Amino acid sequence: xxxxxxxxxxxxxxxxxxxxxxxxxxxxxxxxxxxxxxxxxxxxxxxxxxxxxxxxxxxxxxxxxxxxxxxxxxxxxxxxxxxxxxxxxxxxxxxxxxxxxxxxxxxxxxxxxxxxxxxxxxxxxxxxxxxxxxxxxxxxxxxxxxxxxxxxxxxxxxxxxxxxxxxxxxxxxxxxxxxxxxxxxxx
Numbered sequence: 759x760x761x762x763x764x765x766x767x768x769x770x771x772x773x774x775x776x777x778x779x780x781x782x783x784x785x786x787x788x789x790x791x792x793x794x795x796x797x798x799x800x801x802x803x804x805x806x807x808x809x810x811x812x813x814x815x816x817x818x819x820x821x822x823x824x825x826x827x828x829x830x831x832x833x834x835x836x837x838x839x840x841x842x843x844x845x846x847x848x849x850x851x852x853x854x855x856x857x858x859x860x861x862x863x864x865x866x867x868x869x870x871x872x873x874x875x876x877x878x879x880x881x882x883x884x885x886x887x888x889x890x891x892x893x894x895x896x897x898x899x900x901x902x903x904x905x906x907x908x909x910x911x912x913x914x915x916x917x918x919x920x921x922x923x924x925x926x927x928x929x930x931x932x933x934x935x936x937x938x939x940x941x942x943x944x945x
Contacts, residue, residue, distance in 0.1 A: 772798050772808035773815070780816050780824065783834045789824075790831035 775797045783789060794809060795802045802809065809832075817823045817837055824832035 773811040776809055777812035777815050780812055780834070781820060785822065785834050785836055788827055788831050788833045792831075794831065 776794060779789065779793075779797055791802055798808065813824045813832075821837055822834055823837045825835045827833050
């Protein structure tokens with residue numbers, strides 16, 4: 759029986775499962791500890807060696823590395839050669855320290871910022887137009903309220919005049935009634 763120094767825990771090595779997921783991520787995207795644990799089928803805290811190996815492979819093949827995001831997981835970053843001249847593999851030239859170049863991410867964001875600013879401008883114009891409509895409606899409501907108040911005051915005056923006329927009519931009717939009574943008594 760031959761002794762095997764390393765046995766794979768499944769059809770695919772753990773580092774390869776992680777590596778295949780990491781290369782799908784864009785610069786700036788993150789992968790959580792839980793997602794890595796799900797990929798491995800075990801808790802990542804038991805051994806991070808497959809993660810570290812996958813990170814080295816990604817650095818060598820894609821020029822990207824992972825930086826730790828506390829209590830979240832890892833974020834994809836670009837490996838930068840501080841001198842900019844080395845032809846050694848990225849792992850050796852950084853001597854364990856990984857510099858991150860955010861320039862591509864920033865240039866990508868600047869295009870998005872312009873897009874967001876133009877959308878904000880359109881929304882601002884819509885809000886200004888809406889505010890103008892609200893002001894118009896408020897003015898109309900004030901006019902209607904004034905007109906209603908004026909109508910109420912005219913209605914009150916009309917009712918008062920009507921009451922006065924009814925009183926006069928009763929007086930005239932009474933006088934006519936007296937005259938009617940006097941005329942009927944004469945006949």
